Amino acid sequence: MTINASSQEKLLIIGCGDIGQRLALQLASHHYRITGLRRHPPEDLPYLQYRVCDATQTGQLDALLGSEAFDVIVISMTPAERSDAGYEQAYVQTCRNLVAGLKRHQQQPRLVLFVSSTAVYGQNDGSWVDESSPTQPESFSGNRLLEAEQVIQANGFAHSCIRFSGIYGPGRNRLIEQVKQQRASASPHYTNRIHADDCAGVLAHLIELQHKQDLAPVYLATDSSPTPMVEVVNWIAEQLGIRDFLASDAVNERGNKRISNQRLLATGYSFRYPDFRAGYASLINLQA
Template sequence: MKTLLSLGHGYSAAALARRLIPQGWRVIGTTRDPARAGGLRAAGVEPLLWPADPGLADPGTTDLGAALAQATHVLASAAPVGGRDPFLAALPGIASARAEWVGYLSTTGVYGNRDGAWVDETTPPAPARGRSGDRVEAEAEWLQSGLPVHVFRLAGIYGPGRGPFQKVKDGTARRILKEGQLFSRIHVEDIAQVLEASIRRPDPGAIYNLCDDEPAPADVVLSHAAALLGLPAPPSVRFEEADLPPMARSFYEESRRVRNDRIKRDLGVSLLYPSYREGLAAILAAERAA
């Protein structure tokens, strides 16, 4: 039996699990929150509570090392802490794992600000300090771990439950205007299909950009979402005048176009949602059908 150990089982990993479990895969997913264990089980994922709490009445699986020993495949999604991946720090003997494929989910933020220029996987990272810099260090740590690691640099993730429609409908959405600003994004189902394609065609050491075909300003995407709902475009505010929290402000301080040729050429991927238009339409259709 193929067994996926999902380290930091979140939104993207759950999408991959939904593809693999019907094919007979066993999926073990870590979570810090005991309250999530029931939901993971309902989705067919075996919960692994880590860090483990010995006082839990229903701890489920808690032995990270034992789970790693059983894994044929590993997906690491956790954010680094101080430049280090928390799971690598907790598993100093990880190089002895028998996994035949390891995926590490990183971010296109490692390329830093390019003033709208194109980047691809050969572009040297130039991250701003902070989270993206930590990702570069964590990427290197995984690639040097001795495991068959593949790095996936994800653009802005959206999908069911992570679309803009609710904010547009409740009137809290704002269009932040900044001239020349461009963002790349990726639908969660396209993330899942790229990961599955990589599992089928392993190439240890490979780095892949995961994004759609059309970088676009965030305000244009919001306007399109409003049009799909039959509502006027949300109010706009210029970036210089917007009162944004630090994380959101750092998002708008960078602009780049990200190429995705490698996932198409090397993995044979045809995007389900090549732009935000197809992706948003599918999200809205699913929400209306629910």
């Protein structure tokens, strides 16, 4: 079906890195004209036009919003450094700049999606966590992400915050490399994961779904199989044919909780990789 240019919606992806590119690709056949913002963008893709913009700088984002209005805005930032200041700038300041620019130019997008993280939860007792669970982060990253969420939530735009669990996929092969380097952890703590393709799939699904119904203010996005870390790395090692892969001094991941994706599943989303086995099998096959 050919979409008339006048019927296209304008989609803005602020911080358009790997997840943003995957999202643009998944929406390429839909009725969107997609703009991605990066400080140092690559060449344009057939389905994605880049603009040079540092969204953490008020003037740059304001100038863009003053020149063009967008129907859907996705905020998917990556901090310049893993520090409290880096997270404050990437997430909190970007959200403040966006809200200020939208108000200044009297724009009302139909949807604002903020890519957040399950780091906003501090539970570490192996319990189940859902959207109603208390958010008491123990890390600066969780605190800053929660602060950024609150900036979006407090300003009257139709919105949803998507809290992703640990993202893996092409270019995110840390566990596979740890197994190969015999540096994997024997931690019994639960780990929660989502493939990068499903990250993009969830965002695309919710963008389309909002045409039909209001979205919840928060969704937890994770696959359907919270699993102890030692089981995950043991399975990876079996697939690679590696016998000795654990390190007694390996650093365990923070937290120990099981993330529920029931609210997301209730919207009709179907995972491409419903558990770590399906996702990591695809990565291992890519490397074979």
